[in-house]
Amino acid sequence: MYYALTLLSVVMFGGCFYLNDAYRRAHGSGLVVSLQYSLLSSLAGLIVLLLVNGLRFEFTPFTLLMALAVTVNGKLYSYCSFKALDKINLSLYSLFSMLGGMALPFLQGIVFYGEPMTFAKAACIVCIAAALALTVERGEKKRGGTWYYIGVFVFNGMSGVLSKLFTEAPYPKAGAAGYSVLICACGVAMSVVLLLPFWMRGATRRPTWRGVLAGSSAGALNKVANFILVAALAHMDASVQYPMVTGGVMIVSTALCFVNKTKPSAKELWSVGLAFVGMLALFVIPM
Numbered sequence: 001m002y003y004a005l006t007l008l009s010v011v012m013f014g015g016c017f018y019l020n021d022a023y024r025r026a027h028g029s030g031l032v033v034s035l036q037y038s039l040l041s042s043l044a045g046l047i048v049l050l051l052v053n054g055l056r057f058e059f060t061p062f063t064l065l066m067a068l069a070v071t072v073n074g075k076l077y078s079y080c081s082f083k084a085l086d087k088i089n090l091s092l093y094s095l096f097s098m099l100g101g102m103a104l105p106f107l108q109g110i111v112f113y114g115e116p117m118t119f120a121k122a123a124c125i126v127c128i129a130a131a132l133a134l135t136v137e138r139g140e141k142k143r144g145g146t147w148y149y150i151g152v153f154v155f156n157g158m159s160g161v162l163s164k165l166f167t168e169a170p171y172p173k174a175g176a177a178g179y180s181v182l183i184c185a186c187g188v189a190m191s192v193v194l195l196l197p198f199w200m201r202g203a204t205r206r207p208t209w210r211g212v213l214a215g216s217s218a219g220a221l222n223k224v225a226n227f228i229l230v231a232a233l234a235h236m237d238a239s240v241q242y243p244m245v246t247g248g249v250m251i252v253s254t255a256l257c258f259v260n261k262t263k264p265s266a267k268e269l270w271s272v273g274l275a276f277v278g279m280l281a282l283f284v285i286p287m
Contacts, residue, residue: 002232006244009232012225013245014252017093019218021085026211029082032204035195038078040212041219042187048220049181049227057185058178062171064186066162067179071186073158075194080151087145095250095272096149097156099128102246104157105164109238113168124243127278134271163230164238176234180227247276 020037027033050057084093109115166179174182198204207215233241250272257264264272 002235003244005228005232006236006241007248009225009228010245010248011252012221012228013249014256016218016222016225017097017249017253018256019214019221020081021093022214023211023218024082024085026208026214027205029086031079032195032198034075034079034082035191035198036204036207037082037215038075038187039191039195040207040215041222042184042191044216044219045223046181046184046188049177049184049223052224052227053175053177053181056178057181058174059182060172060174062169063166063174063179063182066166066169066173067182067186070159070162070183071190073155073162074183074187075190076151077155077159080148080155084145084148084152087148093152095131095268095275096152098246098249098253099131099275100153100155100157101160102157102242103128104154105160105238105242108161108164113164113238115237115239121239124278127274131271131275131278134267134274159226160229160238160242163226163233167230167233176227176231179230180223183226184223250276 023037024033027036081093081097084096106121110117110121166173173179195204229241229245254264254269254272
């Protein structure tokens with residue numbers, strides 16, 4: 001059942017990539033745009049998750065601390081995502097994001113939580129390195145996006161790391177749904193505080209209806225998908241769950257690229273395929 005729930009979250013995350021790019025194309029990139037997007041997506045996620053949690057609001061000091069850490073990490077990831085998507089297409093962006101989302105929780109589970117290291121996992125790491133090498137293009141650094149690519153890799157990876165920390169911590173804490181609600185609430189509050197100076201100076205612009213629809217849909221999908229992962233993580237190893245998510249989202253997001261204006265190149269398709277083989281076929285399927 002928990003494998004099926006993880007696969008459901010994969011489909012949701014894949015849709016988020018497309019909706020994030022749609023919002024960026026409608027409104028551009030930058031700090032104010034990313035904060036407006038974060039406010040919109042957190043508010044949509046809060047409404048949906050409150051309904052999922054039966055309109056209950058759960059609180060413990062540890063849950064609040066972790067929710068704040070997740071919110072800050074999410075703000076940084078959102079900003080880097082918008083800037084990175086100005087430099088690279090959706091397929092390549094998803095590669096950086098999902099490799100980070102797999103690699104950091106993968107290493108965390110093995111190094112700090114005693115999850116077994118197998119031959120399949122070693123082969124998976126080799127395939128990841130080869131997939132990353134395929135994405136390197138001459139002159140890519142001249143486009144000025146290197147630090148944003150690194151940010152996408154690290155901050156998406158930290159999302160899984162923080163989820164594992166919360167799940168395994170022995171302190172009093174809320175359930176998965178209550179934790180997800182608190183994350184959304186922190187996201188709304190922090191976005192309002194950070195946007196307030198821009199609102200006072202009139203330095204923001206009203207989102208379009210298309211942007212509101214894309215941003216709120218992406219927020220609801222993302223928050224629910226993360227809630228599903230946190231709930232399933234209590235019954236699965238991180239070094240199993242996150243490769244499943246990574247390989248699956250690569251397939252979904254690359255497929256969605258074909259309905260976008262920025263088509264993936266042959267090299268990027270080979271890279272995504274190799275990463276999928278390494279993280280799904282070589283790892284999840286027993287060898």
